[in-house]
Amino acid sequence: MNYQDFLSTIITKLKEHFDDTVSLELQTVTKNNGTLLDALIIMNPDINISPTIFLNPYYHRYLSGITMEDICDDILKTYEAHRPSESIDITFFTDFEQVKERIIFKLVSYEKNKELLEKVPYFRFLDFAIIFNCLLNADSEDYATILIYNSHLNYWGVTANTLFSYAKHNTPLLLPYQLNNMADLLKDMLPDDADSEALQPMYILSNSGKVNGATCILYDGLLSQIAERLKSDFILLPSSIHEVILVPVDQCEELCAFSSMVTEVNETQLTDEEILSDHAYYYERSKGVLAM
Template sequence: MTYQEFICAIETKMNQKLEGGVKAAQYTAIKNNGKVKKGLLIETPGVNISPTIYLEEFYQRFTDGESMEGLVQEILDFYRIVKCDQSMDANGINHYDAVQDKIVFKLIHTEKNQELLKGVPHFRLLDLSIVFYVLLDVNSRGTATMTVNNDHLQYWDVTAEDLFALARSNVKRLLPAELFTMQQAVDEILCSVPGKKKNLLQESAPEGADFMYVLSNPVRSFGAACIVYPEVLDMAGQVLGEDYYVLPSSVHEVVLVPVSKSMEPGEMDAMVMEINQTQVAEEEILSDHAYLYQRDARSLVMQHSFHL
């Protein structure tokens, strides 16, 4: 059974079980880095917020031998957890006064998102781009967001510069930067998801390698953007006490490694690329190489632009 056939089968079985006019329909989304993902959009009559459940993981489990009925029941159970029973005030979202305190930013790779960048306000940072979104909600199930596009700027009568200044203030309140050791990050992952293995970046750290730090935000969502926060890279340099490499583990976090404790630049680039190819979902990849933060110059540069 192909993935498309699997989606059709799940759609049919879900609609046989859903009640109260709730309907499941196929949905295709273009995610970060141009990744196309297909899943099911589950709509409730009278509610304007509909969860989308992507099915790649369920398809893999089906090909590994799990039953279709068991997977359908699991998807139903998950839907009941994440569904919204009330509509969101769409009019409020369209008014700048209602959203300006929730506008934040994230980092994406410029070359891999050229089509997206044509329609959204953004700023370049090396080979990356800063883009904006409205953080509508944060809870135990994740985050609800809305991408800010060029039409919003016209409707709100603001500039991209206005957004950037506002977002740099908002992120400190809504998504403050957190710096913690690699061992703390590993412990957090293993405690939150029993049986979960470390990724290659974590496995590459020597035992007790507390000189490696992870930079992210409390919700671990688009936390790589912390490298843009005012003074954060400078303060991290004070903690590490020297120049350091910034390794893009994903769009959600970066890893900081002091120059004196690092591998050769080419070896770090190779490690980052291997992580991206084997451990990180395509839509969560930030970049394929390391960066260097130079403390005296207070400057972040691309790895291939310097030599030790």
Template sequence: MMNFNEFIEVIKSKVEVKLGDNHLVECKQVLKNNGVTYHALHIRKEGNNTSPTIYLEPFYNIYLNQGADRVNNNLINEITKLYTENIDSPPYMNEVWKFTDYEFAKNKIMYKLINTQQNRELLKKVPNIPYLDLSIVFYLYFGADDNEQYTAMVYNTHKEIWGVDSEIIYHHAMANTQNAFPASIRSLQQIMQEFAQLANLEDFSDNKILEPPIYVLSNTKRVNGAGVLLYANILEGFSEKRGCDLIILPSSTHEVLLIPADNDVDFQELQAMVKDINITEVPAEDRLSDHVYLYERNTNTIYIAA
């Protein structure tokens, strides 16, 4: 069987043959969150500005599971099908040129939280603001359909073209993100009950109470929801309602868990649990932090507890 690099070269060659000479087929590495790198085909038809990105790791897994020595033509057909389904330019492409004007772009800028240590190389290239062991970074949000969101990371080159500093970008991103992605706090109990109903789990009882109660903080889209930690009055209002400080467990970049704090909490034990879950359950690209945070309602402050 082929190793991954050999697989990539075979796929690239076969796709080139299938699509013909009027298509440029390139293989590139795509850097994602936390230094995770994917390998992708970029395919562009002559005279077309759109270049769909097709990640090859899932196809390599299919190839391995098939146990074949050669690449099945069905794989090539699936890849070219993906290309033809995504060849049309997304609606926002008609306005790309406008994003060199900050007055136009500023209403599309959002922010998200990422881990500082795991994204050292990326942070050299993008405007960012440190926050605890995390960093606030920015992206342009063009919209979404049923399948995905259309976004683009904001790089230092954007900031230079716009002629603004990171604080100004942050000011607009904060307002935009809260408006586009409202906060959501739901009890884990409720989420488990809804899942049980959907899965027809008859043995799940509504009377099973989680102690201590755990709440899931995210946004209504469940994408980059950890950034809700920075929304105005969210933690302050929830902690006042609960009458206590809040333990914050960084579940992923998309959500965090809130637990009412008490005097008996063992933060070192919680941190060990967070580390273990990150390693065993959370995809590397979605990991936020191995630390445990505490929100102190008297000072309206989040700090690293362990």
């Protein structure tokens, strides 16, 4: 069964589980890095929002031998687990006074998002772009945002600088950072006789929601605080848009090797929309500067 037939079959089978008042629609959604995904939207007439269920991964599961019945069951379970119980009043989005306390920023690749950047306010940072969202829900299971476009700025009568000012204040408060020692996370996975203390020190930096957590590197003064705590320069590995890995080092001679590691992880472990960068960065404690 080819992919288009797979999508049609999914819709046909799922419709059997709903009455005629519920609509099932397929929408093509542009994700990070220009990745296009097919999303299933199941709309109840009494509720104005619905969880977005991406079907592309399910096709890969079908090709690996998972039955269509099991796939449909999983989609229905996902829908039930995330189905909202009531509508959301988004009329607040027309009033900047109600929006401004929810404005956050997000870090993405500049090169991989040039088409999107023609439509949204952004700022350059190294080889990244800083874009802006309105945060609706910070729960990692139901994380929800509205992307802010240039048209929204025109409607509100505000500038990109205004967005940045609010995002700089709001994002650390709404999505506080978390720094974890990787050795602590690996303890339960290592053999009993393994010495976790012998591992090269590495730290995972993300936010409380574990979504778009790489943005924490923008938090005012945070990298400097971490460097002082570690009493070391560090290499920053952009492991995905959701987190970065910090590796304390004495000098940046190892940067090329770490960049190769980032490239390999991007090619073998991440989906296209999860990639943030193809190389490593170096934070110099004495200068308080993150560099490519």
